[in-house]
Amino acid sequence: MMLPPGSTIGIIGGGQLGRMSAMAAARLGYRTHVFAPEFKSPAADVAAGATVGDYGNLALVELFARAVNVVTFEFENLPAESLELLETLKPVRPGAGILRISQDRVLEKRFLNDAGIATAPWAKVENEEDLAAAVARLGLPAVLKTTRLGYDGKGQAMLRTPEDLAAAFARLEPKPLVLEGFVNFAAEISVMVARGVDGTVVAFDAVENRHKHHILDMTLAPAPMPVTVLEEAQRLARTVAEKLELVGLLGVEMFVTADGAVLVNEIAPRPHNSGHWTMDACPCSQFEMHIRAVAGLPLPPAMRHSDAVMKNLVGPEDMALWPRILATPGLIPHHYGKVEARPGRKMGHFNRLFPKGGLPGELGIEDALALAEI
Template sequence: MSPGLPVPLHPPASLGVIGGGQLGRMFIQAAQRMGFRAGVLATSDDEPAVQVADWAVIAPSDRLSALRLFAEQAEAITVEFENVSASALRWLSRTRPVRPGWKTVWVSQNRLREKSFLTRHKIPHAPWRPVRDEAELAVAIRAVGLPLILKTASSGYDGKGQVRVERAEDAGAAWSSLGQVACVAEGWVDFESEISVIVARGADGAALAFPVGFNRHRSHILDSTVMPAPVGPIVTLEAQTLALSIAQALETVGVLTVEFFVTSAGGLLVNELAPRPHNSGHLTIEAATTSQFEQQVRTLAGLPLGASDLIRPAAMVNLLGDLWADGEPDWPAALRSDPGVKLHLYGKKGASPGRKMGHLTVLDPDAETALFRAQAARRILTDSRTDGIR
């Protein structure tokens, strides 16, 4: 170990994650496979991460008494989503390693700060302007042009908290529909595709990028990812290099996801940052030598990074609550149709439209063939039910 670095934690040390969703669940499962105890700070006792945790604190994540109790049980702390109080993370960091640090979370949880960071570090991204009052809205229209996208500065995800503005006279109503909260106005990007790069960076500064993921969305929600992305070696290298440079500039210790637009000319524009594992990286559980969640465990515990290369090309498709509209999907039929399909369900109690309930992963020598197989298995979940196949 290099001088000045904290002593690594060894199993069965107790690791804690703030947030009880599926990302926390998969972090806990990865930690337990390595022999760690793992717990969670969650808001209710039926959340996905709580179901598999060794221990749990059930309370709001910004309540001081809950933070104290959480810190008493967790020897190191991470997060599963960015909408965590940065002040709470800063308070926790006084007595426990908190990775990623509160500054990384603070930047990425607010689009105004995130865009300012990208601008300051000359990282390519769409033109933008802040919108905090009507005067700034008028300036933004002139500066970035039309059409533009108004996005709330905080709390937006999966297409929520944003609206497209086609005409200047509609801008005021669009901002009002978002509650006239602080926003960013982004120039419209006519992109060819969307890709993402997941980076793991240790406390010693060592960092690795996973292969690029190629993402397809439906109704602003990620529908599928294939890895490696069919974007060619130049775009692949540029995307990984940019993602690594962002992690370095943020001094991130942990896992960071960078989402990109690929323009028709082959250029890259950063769309969003996420200081955590990402939906597009779920396929690394089976497809990579070290999954994104194991990398999160390793960086949190101060252990060396694992190799990030793919064992085999792979595809992942999301399972949304819409699949439950007419009853329980036919899991046996889908798994029987293709023995290579891997099923992950998150243990969520209510299946509402658009809610991420699970995913399917398929490995194949050809990534697009893997996607075809995963999509076919997903169709069978409901087709066999309506056809009466059991």
């Protein structure tokens, strides 16, 4: 049941989530083998082995599976046939059924609503008639999204007036689409939850996420809001993990409305950008928790010893600050080893810790992120 040290954990996807998972795996004595299309990738750079090629290449998928003891993901949009093949060859954690749900916003919302979890009101949209009917029911503004392959706000369009419908419908691919009622949220929060092979469920504290241009900019841990809201968020995340019979780690993104209701936006069955604060503010980070769950190790409590602010470093503008970040006392830097800083690309992040209960208020956050002049 417990994967012995020296075993190899296969990671699908070559990005920073895979890199930080591989580093956590190494600390627990495991080797990692990364499957990614790029010859060099943030994850492959720190792994013992790599399979390089297309995720849909079944011969490569088989070679990869033969090289590892267990398979996990940092990228969840694996083609269905590759996933089916993998399942027949090695344990896949989280399981393929969970991936299928999280790959598809319709299945995801159906699962959540069936589990008694509230989401934004939504409707499946296959054609323009469906869209007109959905808008008539849900009203405007509303958000039209692809059911598959969306990330960082890509694959969605805000509909404000009836004139927006046709162009948004034409632009968004692949179909089908989902229309969501616009949630006028007070805040966006998330919870990282893990479930072990033995069924133990642990949930990290709920955190607040602030975005810039649809990309996560900053996480505040814990989320500065009433404890009843934070507990409800954790309860929802645990429910998701239990109903899915998760083995692994999963992020649950949520909206908090002005009256304190918590709606689930989406789930991601892998480490998540909004969990990066755990790397420095928790004895067991989201990445260690991920590896522990996947390897069948016991899960420790998702304890937080400090409050934290996580700041994402995106694109060339933020990376120009790297020398100043390194020169600023108290910042804990994480670089993803990407050579090229394209606009909008996540290049790294830093964490700043505060004593528990000492997270700065709204006015203090900017000061907390101030960089040294050099």
